[in-house]
Amino acid sequence: MGKIDLKKDLKHLYQPSARDVVQVDVPAIRYLMIDGAGDPNTSPHYARAVEALFSVSYTAKFMVKKGPAGIDYAVMPLEGLWWSDDMASFVANDRTKWQWTMMIHQPAFVDESLLRDAMAEVKRKKGLDTVDALRIERFTEGPCAQVLHVGPFTAEGPTIQRVHDFIEARGRLAGKHHEIYLSDIRRADPARWKTVIRQPMA
Numbered sequence: 315m316g317k318i319d320l321k322k323d324l325k326h327l328y329q330p331s332a333r334d335v336v337q338v339d340v341p342a343i344r345y346l347m348i349d350g351a352g353d354p355n356t357s358p359h360y361a362r363a364v365e366a367l368f369s370v371s372y373t374a375k376f377m378v379k380k381g382p383a384g385i386d387y388a389v390m391p392l393e394g395l396w397w398s399d400d401m402a403s404f405v406a407n408d409r410t411k412w413q414w415t416m417m418i419h420q421p422a423f424v425d426e427s428l429l430r431d432a433m434a435e436v437k438r439k440k441g442l443d444t445v446d447a448l449r450i451e452r453f454t455e456g457p458c459a460q461v462l463h464v465g466p467f468t469a470e471g472p473t474i475q476r477v478h479d480f481i482e483a484r485g486r487l488a489g490k491h492h493e494i495y496l497s498d499i500r501r502a503d504p505a506r507w508k509t510v511i512r513q514p515m516a
Contacts, residue, residue: 344453455514
């Protein structure tokens with residue numbers, strides 16, 4: 315068996331076009347999740363939360379690969395739900411008032427007990443107390459509009475507006491602003507960053 319890459323198997327959810335906003339139906343997906351608040355650029359909790367998510371996800375990957383099934387798979391990208399109690403501050407880009415849930419999609423063949431073993435292993439080896447705040451949850455969005463944004467996060471405004479316009483022509487916005495980060499921002503040129511912009515609709 316070759317390496318499994320769910321981004322390719324779920325291409326309609328993880329590889330949208332940058333040209334057209336499209337409607338997709340997002341089924342229940344099991345995630346490793348963690349919540350927080352504040353500016354992601356300056357919040358120490360945000361950095362520790364992302365470190366915990368990736369540390370546990372990669373530890374689980376290697377446990378599965380070394381296990382009886384010997385399955386090799388690509389760890390899924392980081393995703394984020396973003397909102398604010400005062401949506402005016404969200405629109406105004408006042409990140410100090412933002413709330414977030416960061417999460418990573420976990421394949422169905424990675425069972426919950428193995429994920430919990432991976433969490434315990436990361437805490438033991440790295441001493442990451444943030445691991446205690448992680449949870450495993452099935453999350454369903456249903457009908458959504460989405461498009462690929464290419465460029466820095468600070469330039470997302472017009473792309474988000476395109477998604478909102480698409481929805482408002484057909485119904486109304488629902489749920490939380492959702493982003494999927496396909497690029498390694500530590501290495502890639504910001505002009506080439508790829509981010510899926512997704513918004514539930516009703």
